[in-house]
Amino acid sequence: MSETRVLEIRRKALEANEAVARRLREGWENTLVLNLISSPGSGKTTLLEATVSRLREEYRIAVLEGDVETERDADRIRALGVPAHQILTGGACHLEAKLVEKNYREADFGDLDILFIENVGNLICPTSYDLGEDFKVALLSTAEGEDKPFKYPAIFSKAEVSIITKADLLPHLPFDVEAVREQISTLNPSGRILLTSTLSGEGIDQWCDLLREKLGDKRARSA
């Protein structure tokens, strides 16, 4: 197959995805929706556990968990008393809006204040697919190395919030936080950057405050 034909197929797939994402976004007028993207093991589910534990009394929260295989991540959220629905992609390396729409309907969460969509563990493929979210959140763990934003510029350019996770490992690792902040700021001058650790609790309050602020802004705009 020619390169042109491949690009044409890809363009059509992304256009079809955009149409569904627009429909999802219209339906989520009063819900703050986040699309969490990172490599496997950067700590998406662990951050969500810490987040829903703090916010579950304050807000109506639910989680859509994207994975290639296993129901483990949804089970971890449900164990905290927060509704979660697992989306299995059957081998695909990212979520698409159509799959999110189908699973969101099946999940039947009711009215929500915050919906977290945890994408498949992958720094590349999920970047191009709009899921109807308010913004993307990119996670990078300190154990992954300080060269990553410039090596995976697409996601760090697009994510409104970047979170450096596993700050508790910094004493044991060669990882220059300032160098990483600089790379992310170069790619995305208006993006927010947080440094967190679910073990020590560092940065989790700021993250929860950011969610409160974003939800407030969204409701003020739609009011």
Next chain:
Amino acid sequence: MSETRVLEIRRKALEANEAVARRLREGWENTLVLNLISSPGSGKTTLLEATVSRLREEYRIAVLEGDVETERDADRIRALGVPAHQILTGGACHLEAKLVEKNYREADFGDLDILFIENVGNLICPTSYDLGEDFKVALLSTAEGEDKPFKYPAIFSKAEVSIITKADLLPHLPFDVEAVREQISTLNPSGRILLTSTLSGEGIDQWCDLLREKLGDKRARSA
């Protein structure tokens, strides 16, 4: 586009890839070729630095470095006096045989004993693409969490060797090495599993011995 049509396009792409991979494999009759696959930041380049530092006097070695962006990884290998050629995929989440063939020709490494192909940092997409290698090596760092083999079963089923990296972080992490070994052994009963740390040197001798053994086996077969 219908699901059937998507599957048909994918099947054709994989068939075309297989044909090129067969041609590459025939050309590498006397060279041990490895395809290294992991998430970003699991330590592929760092393992290669440690490996070529130990083996560069003993063998003719070269490295093909797959990345979405930047020449950084190839620069790190070249700094050790070992030839390396960067393959930039321009956004694609995996290497394909055709791209490897084109870049291998351009690199013009001459006769080699061992060729390492470092795939794009991604646990999903590279799994289906044969690059003409003798075997795939899957890397998983202790910082990524102990649930990963069952969450990404395809690569751990296919990799003849799985390497658990960053063993030096074990005292600071919740990571049960035996549980991970069990998952990998379930997925791949005949696979080899190594535990390594480039910081402490743990497991690096065994890894180099494994490469010597595999190269010896290959040359005995082709003799």
